[in-house]
Amino acid sequence: MATEILMPALSPTMEEGTLAKWLVKEGDTVNSGDIMAEIETDKATMEFEAVDEGIVGKILIAEGTEAVKVNTPIAILVEEGEDASALPAAAPAAAADTEAAPAAVEAPAPVAAAPAAPVVDLSPDWPADAKMKSETVREALRDAMAEEMRSDEDVYLMGEEVAEYQGAYKISQGLLDEFGSKRVIDTPITEHGFAGIAVGSAFGGLKPIVEFMTFNFAMQAIDHIINSAAKTLYMSGGQMGCPIVFRGPNGAAARVAAQHSQDYAAWYMQIPGLKVVMPYSAADAKGLLKSAIRDPNPVIFLENEILYGRSFDVPQVDDLTVPLGKARIWREGSDVTIVSFGIGMQYALEAADKLAEDGISAEVIDLRTIRPMDTGAIINSVMKTNRLVTVEEGWPQGSVGSYISSVVMQEAFDYLDAPVINCTGKDVPMPYAANLEKLALITTDEVIAAVKQVTYR
Amino acid sequence: MAARKTTKKPNVSAEELTTYYREMLLIRRFEEKAGQLYGMGLIGGFCHLYIGQEAVVVGLEAAAKEGDKRITSYRDHGHMLACGMDPGGVMAELTGREGGLSKGKGGSMHMFSKEKHFYGGHGIVGAQVPLGAGLAFADKYKGNGGVTFTYFGDGAANQGQVYEAFNMAALWDLPVVFVIENNQYAMGTSQERSTSTKDIYVRGEAFGIPGEIVNGMDVLAVKEAGEKAVAHCRAGKGPYILEIKTYRYRGHSMSDPAKYRTREEVQKVREQSDPIEHVRELLLSGKHASEDDLKAIDKEIKEIVNQAAEFSKESPEPSVEELWTDIYA
Numbered sequence: 001m002a003t004e005i006l007m008p009a010l011s012p013t014m015e016e017g018t019l020a021k022w023l024v025k026e027g028d029t030v031n032s033g034d035i036m037a038e039i040e041t042d043k044a045t046m047e048f049e050a051v052d053e054g055i056v057g058k059i060l061i062a063e064g065t066e067a068v069k070v071n072t073p074i075a076i077l078v079e080e081g082e083d084a085s086a087l088p089a090a091a092p093a094a095a096a097d098t099e100a101a102p103a104a105v106e107a108p109a110p111v112a113a114a115p116a117a118p119v120v121d122l123s124p125d126w127p128a129d130a131k132m133k134s135e136t137v138r139e140a141l142r143d144a145m146a147e148e149m150r151s152d153e154d155v156y157l158m159g160e161e162v163a164e165y166q167g168a169y170k171i172s173q174g175l176l177d178e179f180g181s182k183r184v185i186d187t188p189i190t191e192h193g194f195a196g197i198a199v200g201s202a203f204g205g206l207k208p209i210v211e212f213m214t215f216n217f218a219m220q221a222i223d224h225i226i227n228s229a230a231k232t233l234y235m236s237g238g239q240m241g242c243p244i245v246f247r248g249p250n251g252a253a254a255r256v257a258a259q260h261s262q263d264y265a266a267w268y269m270q271i272p273g274l275k276v277v278m279p280y281s282a283a284d285a286k287g288l289l290k291s292a293i294r295d296p297n298p299v300i301f302l303e304n305e306i307l308y309g310r311s312f313d314v315p316q317v318d319d320l321t322v323p324l325g326k327a328r329i330w331r332e333g334s335d336v337t338i339v340s341f342g343i344g345m346q347y348a349l350e351a352a353d354k355l356a357e358d359g360i361s362a363e364v365i366d367l368r369t370i371r372p373m374d375t376g377a378i379i380n381s382v383m384k385t386n387r388l389v390t391v392e393e394g395w396p397q398g399s400v401g402s403y404i405s406s407v408v409m410q411e412a413f414d415y416l417d418a419p420v421i422n423c424t425g426k427d428v429p430m431p432y433a434a435n436l437e438k439l440a441l442i443t444t445d446e447v448i449a450a451v452k453q454v455t456y457r
Numbered sequence: 458m459a460a461r462k463t464t465k466k467p468n469v470s471a472e473e474l475t476t477y478y479r480e481m482l483l484i485r486r487f488e489e490k491a492g493q494l495y496g497m498g499l500i501g502g503f504c505h506l507y508i509g510q511e512a513v514v515v516g517l518e519a520a521a522k523e524g525d526k527r528i529t530s531y532r533d534h535g536h537m538l539a540c541g542m543d544p545g546g547v548m549a550e551l552t553g554r555e556g557g558l559s560k561g562k563g564g565s566m567h568m569f570s571k572e573k574h575f576y577g578g579h580g581i582v583g584a585q586v587p588l589g590a591g592l593a594f595a596d597k598y599k600g601n602g603g604v605t606f607t608y609f610g611d612g613a614a615n616q617g618q619v620y621e622a623f624n625m626a627a628l629w630d631l632p633v634v635f636v637i638e639n640n641q642y643a644m645g646t647s648q649e650r651s652t653s654t655k656d657i658y659v660r661g662e663a664f665g666i667p668g669e670i671v672n673g674m675d676v677l678a679v680k681e682a683g684e685k686a687v688a689h690c691r692a693g694k695g696p697y698i699l700e701i702k703t704y705r706y707r708g709h710s711m712s713d714p715a716k717y718r719t720r721e722e723v724q725k726v727r728e729q730s731d732p733i734e735h736v737r738e739l740l741l742s743g744k745h746a747s748e749d750d751l752k753a754i755d756k757e758i759k760e761i762v763n764q765a766a767e768f769s770k771e772s773p774e775p776s777v778e779e780l781w782t783d784i785y786a
Contacts, residue, residue: 006496006497008495008496008497009495009496009497009498010496010711010712011711011712012501012502012503012712014712032489033489033508033706033727035720041712043712043714044712044713044714044716045714045716046708046712046713046714046715047715047720048496049492049707051489051490051492051493070498071497071498156598182598187625188621188624188625188628190621190624190625192587192617192618192621193587193618193621193622193624193625194587194621194625195587196584196586196587196588196590196591196618196621196622197587197588197590197591197594197622197625198591199587199588199591200528200576200587200588200589200590200591200592200593200594200595201591201592201594201595201598202591203576203588203591203592203595204526204576204591204592204594204595204596205595205599206594206595206598206599223581223584224584224587224588227579227580227581227584228579228581228584228588232569232577233783233784233785233786234562234783234784235559235562235563235567235569235577235578236559236563236567236568236569236577236783237557237558237559237560237561237562237563237569237783238560238782238783238786239559239569239570239571240569240571240576240577241786243786272784273784273785275785296786297785297786
């Protein structure tokens with residue numbers, strides 16, 4: 001049976017090419033893999049190999065012909081004994097082979113709608129009568145890991161200085177003693193490598209907690225965080241998830257300058273497949289970290305060195321968990337909504353206290369999770385206060401606040417009585433000098449000024 | 458190209474040889490068909506064919522036990538077929554259809570099978586090396602005796618993360634076989650233009666990882682080396698490196714101008730060292746099979762590949778709802 005040989009597409013974008021040279025002639029026997037012709041595209045000259053075996057019965061397009069469309073018959077292959085001369089002339093190029101690609105000219109496929117905004121969940125995270133105890137964020141994080149490691153053998157902690165040194169910031173204090181070196185593992189200084197090993201172990205059925213000494217160092221590992229951890233579930237059609245927590249201090253500490261002071265909330269927030277958590281209080285740090293360890297997805301858990309030593313009331317309940325994706329209203333108010341997360345909450349709450357003295361009632365929302373973001377809670381509040389200020393330590397361009405602004409503009413435009421203001425860190429690498437560092441960071445006074453601006457006071 | 462060891466009388470059964478012949482031929486015919494479908498516009502994007510390298514995966518799969526894991530780069534079709542993944546599912550992924558192993562969402566470079574312990578299919582050169590060490594880390598942690606085959610090319614061998622993984626794999630005695638599929642060209646850059654040493658496995662010595670060179674055009678040599686490496690890992694002695702010298706007949710991807718090597722060089726390997734021809738000769742000269750027997754296998758393979766191609770064309774494109782699924786577990 002005669003087989004038509006079609007002009008091949010030799011690159012993802014090729015639509016036509018020049019048939020530069022035939023390397024076979026009519027009557028030649030060809031085997032699969034033999035080079036038949038040279039095809040020239042705008043990018044290169046490429047060789048075109050035979051797929052089937054047979055005899056070249058007829059060459060339909062002479063060498064040197066330019067602008068031969070992909071899928072045009074260029075030759076006919078016949079079996080032994082078959083008469084090529086009896087073959088009909090080639091069909092015009094337009095009558096493409098029935099096997100051609102699924103028509104690209106079809107009307108564009110309907111775009112599936114994005115998931116609706118989450119319903120606002122205002123339920124308390126723990127019973128109102130729970131006994132409280134003052135604990136540091138540091139203790140809360142350690143307890144969260146210890147509790148989850150006790151209940152699940154597959155959970156382990158890996159990172160630089162997490163075991164014998166007891167943690168560069170003492171977050172893993174005591175964990176080596178309790179769980180041993182099989183589950184609390186000191187790594188060499190090799191972020192890219194150990195992040196990859198941890199992700200691989202999650203594919204293999206474990207639930208790693210990876211501590212980065214700071215998230216600044218995770219830039220060395222970001223390929224594994226994004227390309228390997230975040231995307232694999234999707235790329236595998238849902239077969240292979242990656243239950244892993246990447247945690248460590250994020251943002252500015254004090255006087256450690258540009259390479260050790262970056263806030264990555266906005267970076268990771270952009271990635272579908274990742275969840276991003278940035279707690280402020282010790283209770284949230286504990287409850288959210290326990291939820292993050294149990295979550296079947298990769299979670300970026302952004303801590304803050306300055307907050308590690310700060311004490312908060314932590315409810316003394318069995319198995320304290322806080323759901324990911326749920327904001328917390330720290331302070332109710334009616335004149336303006338201030339949205340923040342992580343250490344930004346410190347400025348937001350201080351500003352709210354001072355504003356109250358001036359008779360301005362601010363509602364303060366702690367996002368706690370940046371992705372998925374509880375935009376419902378923000379919109380609900382803006383519908384009440386009609387004014388919004390966001391507070392974060394990161395840079396202004398492409399900030400978390402700028403995303404919140406766009407969501408509020410699209411979904412609650414009619415409720416706004418003033419433009420949203422994003423209070424952010426200054427658009428500079430972090431300076432070392434004490435006075436300059438202070439200027440580069442967000443301050444309570446700047447939050448107060450922003451609130452006064454949106455409330456026209 | 459290492460000369461083939463044809464003088465040694467292989468101590469191998471007819472059944473074994475026939476299996477290798479069949480498996481290598483399946484990969485070759487499958488890849489030829491993929492190239493054809495690409496030319497017809499049915500497969501898009503990047504498509505990296507494995508033609509010429511078939512003996513590497515087929516030989517190593519023969520050394521693997523049930524439960525062992527494997528992970529590789531974007532030149533992955535051969536690995537998937539060799540570990541028993543469905544040719545129709547692989548081809549339908551190449552055409553981006555619902556019946557593909559990743560429901561059409563991964564494509565040629567990103568396919569996985571939990572059932573067959575195939576962990577991808579990774580598009581970032583070298584990323585699979587620490588990931589593979591991590592799979593071995595999980596096996597060691599669980600104490601299940603599993604071994605992971607971590608494949609990468611001579612190109613990936615120059616990525617820094619490979620050596621980060623070597624260090625930790627050796628430090629922690631991870632049961633991983635690092636398989637360097639040295640096909641001598643990193644895209645269009647020959648090994649001598651990219652790599653400071655003639656052999657790559659020697660770099661393992663710096664980390665205390667033993668390794669050796671293997672003739673990748675001889676499936677029996679690959680299997681033998683694979684068994685040795687696996688035994689080393691299973692005995693708890695840590696990682697092992699196999700640098701398997703092989704050759705890819707086709708371009709790096711479908712859009713390869715093929716100007717970095719001569720046509721004669723490719724032709725010479727095809728004529729003198731083809732891994733499938735090698736087994737074919739062994740089968741015929743050892744009177745293990747007749748020409749007719751092999752023709753029957755050829756026909757059978759052609760049929761499997763044609764069915765896979767048919768399935769990949771008939772399977773519908775994924776439903777639009779699939780855009781929003783599998784982002785979070």
